[in-house]
Amino acid sequence: MPTNKQRREAAQRHLQRQLERRAELAKKRRRNLGILLTALAVVVVVGAALLITGVLGGDDENDNQAADPTTPSATSSAARTTNPDGTVTCEYLPDESGNPNLEDVGTPPAPESTPTQGTATLLMATDQGDLTLTLDRATAPCAAASFVHLTEQGFYDNSPCHRLVTQESFGLLQCGDPTGSGSGGPSYKYAEEVTPETTYPRGTIAMAKTAAPSSTGSQFFLCFTDVTLPPQYTVVGTIDEAGLGVLEKVAEGGVQGVEGPGDGAPNTPVTITDMSVV
Numbered sequence: 103m104p105t106n107k108q109r110r111e112a113a114q115r116h117l118q119r120q121l122e123r124r125a126e127l128a129k130k131r132r133r134n135l136g137i138l139l140t141a142l143a144v145v146v147v148v149g150a151a152l153l154i155t156g157v158l159g160g161d162d163e164n165d166n167q168a169a170d171p172t173t174p175s176a177t178s179s180a181a182r183t184t185n186p187d188g189t190v191t192c193e194y195l196p197d198e199s200g201n202p203n204l205e206d207v208g209t210p211p212a213p214e215s216t217p218t219q220g221t222a223t224l225l226m227a228t229d230q231g232d233l234t235l236t237l238d239r240a241t242a243p244c245a246a247a248s249f250v251h252l253t254e255q256g257f258y259d260n261s262p263c264h265r266l267v268t269q270e271s272f273g274l275l276q277c278g279d280p281t282g283s284g285s286g287g288p289s290y291k292y293a294e295e296v297t298p299e300t301t302y303p304r305g306t307i308a309m310a311k312t313a314a315p316s317s318t319g320s321q322f323f324l325c326f327t328d329v330t331l332p333p334q335y336t337v338v339g340t341i342d343e344a345g346l347g348v349l350e351k352v353a354e355g356g357v358q359g360v361e362g363p364g365d366g367a368p369n370t371p372v373t374i375t376d377m378s379v380v
Contacts, residue, residue, distance in 0.1 A: 182216075182244055182293070189215040192244035194290040195316070203279075203286035210251040218243045222250050223380040226345070228263075229373050230352055233324070233345025234380075235307055237338055242295040245309050245318065245338040250379060252288060252320055258377035266368035268353050273327030275349055276310060277374060278320045287319035294318055300333035305346060309336040326350055 182190045194209040210216070222237040237246040252258060263277035264284055279286035293316040294309070302308055302325050310321040311334070323329075324341055326349040341349070352372055357364030 182295075184218075185215065187215070188218055190218055190243050192216045192247060192292060194244075194248070194292050197287070197289055197291045197319070201285060201287075203281045203283055204289045205257065205280065205286070206289040207252065207255040207257050209290050210247045213244075213247070216243045216247045221339075222246055224249070224253055225376075225378050225380050226258075226374055227376040227378075228348065229375055230370065231344070231348035233348055234342040235345070236340050236342070237307075238340075242309075242336050242338045244292055245295055245336045248288075248292065248318075248320075249322075249338060253377045253379055257288065257320060258374050261374050263372040263374065264367060265365070266352065266357055267365045268357060268363045269365065270363065271328065271330040272365075273304075273353060274323045274325045274329055275352060275368070275372065276321060276323040277372070278310070278322045287321060291317050291319050294334060295336045296333045298333055300335075300337055302329040302331050302335070302337065304328050305340050306337055307339040307341060309338055311335060324349055326353060 182192050184190050192210070192213040194213055197204055217239050220239050222239065224235040224237065226233040226235055237249055239246045257280065258278065261277065261280040262282040263275050264279055264282045265276035267274050267276075294311060304325055304327055306325040306329070308323055308325070309318045310323055311317045311319075318336055322338070323335075324345075326346055352368055352370045355368060355370035356362075357366045358369055360366060
C-alpha cells in the first residue's frame, strides 16, 4: 500500500504533467494564432495592391486604366529630348499589341518641336455638367500635346467615363476610352512624364497606363480627393472647382452593385458629349 508521501509525490507528478500539457496546448494556440494573423496580413497587403491595380491597372496588358504600383516607372527622359530652343522632341510609338479596341487618329503633329511653355485649356462637356481642364505644357509637354491632338480629332466626343472609385484615398473618375471597355485608346503610346515627387492631390488630371512602362495613351483619371498612388502616372493638368463639383455629384451616386465605397461603373452614367480646345 503506498504511503502518504508516495501518494503526494504521485499527485505532484500528475499535476506537473497536467501543467505541461496545458502549457503545450497554449503554445500551439499561440502558434496557430500567429499563423492566422500572418495570413490575414498577407491578405490585407495583397488586397491593397489589387485595389491599386484595379483602380489604375487593367485585367490584361492592353487595359489602359492604370498600373500595378510595383511596376517600375518610366521617366520622361526615356522618350523625349530637349532641343536648344527649349522645346522637346516627343516619341509616339505605334501600339503593336494587337488590341482590337484601338483607334487610328494619327499622332500629334510636329513632335520634334513640342512646346514646353504655357497651358492649354479644354472644355469637357458632359451630360452631368461641364469641366474645365487646364493642361500644363511645362510639366508634361508630350502628354499635353497628345491630349490636345486627341481632342482636336474628336476622339473623346460621345465617350463614357467607365470607372468611378470612391475609396477614402482613391476618389477619382476615369475616362478617355471611346469603347467604354477600359482597354480602348489611340493606336500610339508614349512614355510617362513623372518624377519621384509626383503626387495626385484633389483637382489633378493624370494619365492612366498599363503595367508596362511607356504605355500612356488616351485614358485619364480626374481626382476629386487626394489620391494615394506611386509616382508612375503623368500629371497633365488640373480641374476647375465647378468641374470638381460635377465629379462630387457623380461620386454621391455611388458605384453600380456596391453599397458604400466601391470601384466600378458609376451609378450616375457620365458621357463626354464634347471635348474642345478653348
